[in-house]
Amino acid sequence: MINNYEIASSNSVLFLTHTSPSMKKSFIVAFIMCSHLIGKAQTNEELALKDIYKSALTNAKCYPWLDHLSNKIGSRLSGSTGAEKAVLYTKLQLETLGLDKVYLQEVMVPKWVRGEKEIAYLLVGKQKITFPICALGGSVATPKKGVQGGIIEVQSLEELNNLGIDKVKGKIVFFNRPMNPEFVETFKAYGSCVDQRSSGAREAGKMGALGVIVRSMNLRLDDLPHTGATNYGDITSEQRIPAAAISTNGAELLSKMLKEKSNSSFFFKQSCETFDDVLSYNVIGEIKGSEHPERIMVVGGHLDSWDLGDGSHDDGAGCVQSMEVLNIFKSIGYKPKNTLRVVLFMNEENGVRGGKEYELQSSKNNENHIFALESDSGGFSPRGFSVEADEANFNRISSWATLFEPYLIHKFVKGHSGVDIGPLKSKHIVKVGLQPDSQRYFDYHHAANDTFDAVNKRELELGAAAMASLIYLVDQNGFVK
Amino acid sequence: MINNYEIASSNSVLFLTHTSPSMKKSFIVAFIMCSHLIGKAQTNEELALKDIYKSALTNAKCYPWLDHLSNKIGSRLSGSTGAEKAVLYTKLQLETLGLDKVYLQEVMVPKWVRGEKEIAYLLVGKQKITFPICALGGSVATPKKGVQGGIIEVQSLEELNNLGIDKVKGKIVFFNRPMNPEFVETFKAYGSCVDQRSSGAREAGKMGALGVIVRSMNLRLDDLPHTGATNYGDITSEQRIPAAAISTNGAELLSKMLKEKSNSSFFFKQSCETFDDVLSYNVIGEIKGSEHPERIMVVGGHLDSWDLGDGSHDDGAGCVQSMEVLNIFKSIGYKPKNTLRVVLFMNEENGVRGGKEYELQSSKNNENHIFALESDSGGFSPRGFSVEADEANFNRISSWATLFEPYLIHKFVKGHSGVDIGPLKSKHIVKVGLQPDSQRYFDYHHAANDTFDAVNKRELELGAAAMASLIYLVDQNGFVK
Numbered sequence: 001m002i003n004n005y006e007i008a009s010s011n012s013v014l015f016l017t018h019t020s021p022s023m024k025k026s027f028i029v030a031f032i033m034c035s036h037l038i039g040k041a042q043t044n045e046e047l048a049l050k051d052i053y054k055s056a057l058t059n060a061k062c063y064p065w066l067d068h069l070s071n072k073i074g075s076r077l078s079g080s081t082g083a084e085k086a087v088l089y090t091k092l093q094l095e096t097l098g099l100d101k102v103y104l105q106e107v108m109v110p111k112w113v114r115g116e117k118e119i120a121y122l123l124v125g126k127q128k129i130t131f132p133i134c135a136l137g138g139s140v141a142t143p144k145k146g147v148q149g150g151i152i153e154v155q156s157l158e159e160l161n162n163l164g165i166d167k168v169k170g171k172i173v174f175f176n177r178p179m180n181p182e183f184v185e186t187f188k189a190y191g192s193c194v195d196q197r198s199s200g201a202r203e204a205g206k207m208g209a210l211g212v213i214v215r216s217m218n219l220r221l222d223d224l225p226h227t228g229a230t231n232y233g234d235i236t237s238e239q240r241i242p243a244a245a246i247s248t249n250g251a252e253l254l255s256k257m258l259k260e261k262s263n264s265s266f267f268f269k270q271s272c273e274t275f276d277d278v279l280s281y282n283v284i285g286e287i288k289g290s291e292h293p294e295r296i297m298v299v300g301g302h303l304d305s306w307d308l309g310d311g312s313h314d315d316g317a318g319c320v321q322s323m324e325v326l327n328i329f330k331s332i333g334y335k336p337k338n339t340l341r342v343v344l345f346m347n348e349e350n351g352v353r354g355g356k357e358y359e360l361q362s363s364k365n366n367e368n369h370i371f372a373l374e375s376d377s378g379g380f381s382p383r384g385f386s387v388e389a390d391e392a393n394f395n396r397i398s399s400w401a402t403l404f405e406p407y408l409i410h411k412f413v414k415g416h417s418g419v420d421i422g423p424l425k426s427k428h429i430v431k432v433g434l435q436p437d438s439q440r441y442f443d444y445h446h447a448a449n450d451t452f453d454a455v456n457k458r459e460l461e462l463g464a465a466a467m468a469s470l471i472y473l474v475d476q477n478g479f480v481k
Numbered sequence: 482m483i484n485n486y487e488i489a490s491s492n493s494v495l496f497l498t499h500t501s502p503s504m505k506k507s508f509i510v511a512f513i514m515c516s517h518l519i520g521k522a523q524t525n526e527e528l529a530l531k532d533i534y535k536s537a538l539t540n541a542k543c544y545p546w547l548d549h550l551s552n553k554i555g556s557r558l559s560g561s562t563g564a565e566k567a568v569l570y571t572k573l574q575l576e577t578l579g580l581d582k583v584y585l586q587e588v589m590v591p592k593w594v595r596g597e598k599e600i601a602y603l604l605v606g607k608q609k610i611t612f613p614i615c616a617l618g619g620s621v622a623t624p625k626k627g628v629q630g631g632i633i634e635v636q637s638l639e640e641l642n643n644l645g646i647d648k649v650k651g652k653i654v655f656f657n658r659p660m661n662p663e664f665v666e667t668f669k670a671y672g673s674c675v676d677q678r679s680s681g682a683r684e685a686g687k688m689g690a691l692g693v694i695v696r697s698m699n700l701r702l703d704d705l706p707h708t709g710a711t712n713y714g715d716i717t718s719e720q721r722i723p724a725a726a727i728s729t730n731g732a733e734l735l736s737k738m739l740k741e742k743s744n745s746s747f748f749f750k751q752s753c754e755t756f757d758d759v760l761s762y763n764v765i766g767e768i769k770g771s772e773h774p775e776r777i778m779v780v781g782g783h784l785d786s787w788d789l790g791d792g793s794h795d796d797g798a799g800c801v802q803s804m805e806v807l808n809i810f811k812s813i814g815y816k817p818k819n820t821l822r823v824v825l826f827m828n829e830e831n832g833v834r835g836g837k838e839y840e841l842q843s844s845k846n847n848e849n850h851i852f853a854l855e856s857d858s859g860g861f862s863p864r865g866f867s868v869e870a871d872e873a874n875f876n877r878i879s880s881w882a883t884l885f886e887p888y889l890i891h892k893f894v895k896g897h898s899g900v901d902i903g904p905l906k907s908k909h910i911v912k913v914g915l916q917p918d919s920q921r922y923f924d925y926h927h928a929a930n931d932t933f934d935a936v937n938k939r940e941l942e943l944g945a946a947a948m949a950s951l952i953y954l955v956d957q958n959g960f961v962k
Binding site for chain 1: 534535538539662663665666667700701862864887888889891892918920921924937938939940943
């Protein structure tokens, strides 16, 4: 669609006319623009949101910022050169916005390096069938010559434990439970599946396995392995076995071959390494509150990313959207009553050190955070907000739903807000996570295709506008104590 | 995001545990699955929607169907070989579903052929600066040697008319009003802009212009020209001047150069041609109603596409989603009370002949259509429905909103339904258009990049599920007369 439309504007009412010349009757549909505004004066809040959205859709910097972050800097794993460059670049950009304060907050972060490209194959007789894998973040390396052994497929940690040590010892364990496509919200499918990646190596290591291969957390069938953190917990260094992700197509093929060929063995090789912690930074910018400078509203995302793509969705998008919130307020001349602080957290992916350090310093300084908003679910069309608050304040936020309706923000739910703002524990803090459309998120998550071209400019800008609107409403209305 | 989550299932309540090992406190968020279902029995309607969504997300055929339509057949402009093949292919696929009836409905359609690749450049002294253009659908060709002349830029039909014949005669007219990014819904931006494409050539032709170049209907800056119908109306053949679209980057550059270089002339050449009408078909499949076989519910999209891409979003998606509705009902064993008919309309893009023929035959046969649903806004995440109905029936449909909430369908608005179902005029018919997220639609619309890879499998399936759910509810509840 659409064949032919002509539109004639008459004040704020537009008439949309179907004008296909060969249609006998053209029909006129009265197209009420901003129908909520007809017949009543616009409130200040309605006008403010209108300004915010206009600024975001016509005058935003978030897309070019993301372009630079993704295409000029690239991946930003904690402790990498990319992460260092991103700290300097975003600080410099915040300094151009005319904020009251821009500064770096020191934080020691883990440094894990992938090393050489990983190799994996199944040996069936003399035949080698290769598979696309990548080391999981935090994994140990294989021995230099790689690791080889029989491979057993399981669908869960429970199934592994039920097998017992005798069947697992000396084997490579292949976790192959797919993300469940029945969940409409893909984060729920992720949540029900990711234990294989985060705990698989620890549990198999305790049972004397040689290594672990995990099906990528991806709802799509493709050839890209998706990395992400694996955690050994407190097991001994002898029990720490190498762990890698395999692409979903690879997992399907491997599973099929294992059913067909019982006399096979699996080989993989990776040279990843954990170094000593290094100094890095949270990047912070601030507009001082005009009435309550001691009350702090935080907006943020995480500046670090995994190393395979350039982290455009995870979480370059959240960083530039958070920066954009302050840019929008400056552009429309809105001076917040409470202090508004953007924080670009370092090290969400493999340690949450930035989030924890920020809370530590905040506690030391007796800071009073009234609100925190994180964007870390991709730069897709915003759908709503996930709120951590008591009933009264959840209801307060939900009561703003009608203001958001013209902007297609409909979802106000209780739930997880964000990993980086998780540690914040001011007494009356309300925390919120932006919830974009989640359907495509795991197509890119932690994989080599999480790149700038996968982000749509308008979707990114609409997310920033939704965030700025929520912060504006919090700033104007405050919370119930 | 997300660092690490583990999930433990306990009946229908899941506990989502943050288990980053280095965080002092892990926190538990009770994750209520399908929270609307806790504490009360599920109604039949809730259960039916659950079945429909499960079927769509785990067992659908729409994505492989679209793969074939897009990658094996390709573009399907009315009268083309692609359109013929698509008729045969979709008929064959419908025949595999065990419907009560599958048939073709004859319809004569226009046949317009693009011909050789178009050429355009600006001549500044001896320098030629080339631009990416494409002939608008229905345009006449230029003379074989092309057309060359001074070029004047205007922003609207009004500005053209204000210039007067003296300034327009013998010139090429360049319509360059961009889509307005301030509209949150991109179809509104399209509606406010497309008169340049549909009527520009007619109006400039009346004033004796040599040709028309129109900025592509695209909110993004890129190098792809977007075609679409232009209508000469009833002007004489002498007044019919060639019309082409220019890419948005091209339009920006051309405008800039025209401001800088006054002594320039523009050249373009295209060899498109309109042939005699040819025979084509609407493809129709039917499940007979178990209680009211005489009451008909139609679901459809249009099988034709423009010729530049493969028409995956416009409207391959709508066709396969409509076919999927019947496949879902067959899969879950739901027998509709009213007759359910899928119609894949031919020739939406340049004539709406399929829609008109369908209505003509329906009138002849005294058919009683109670409902029509069209999907022709792309295969993106579904957001809601646009309803053409009286107040009582709009309220009835809106009252189902809570049933759709768990599936993230929130938008129930009055407005345009679909071009192909537009001609239907049964007395009590209610018409609805599926409204997917619109942000990316005009990145692809009528351009060479409207291809299969731009469609996400889950987004497509969720659209089909939303359509099947609405039809199920209409079938169960009927409408107010």
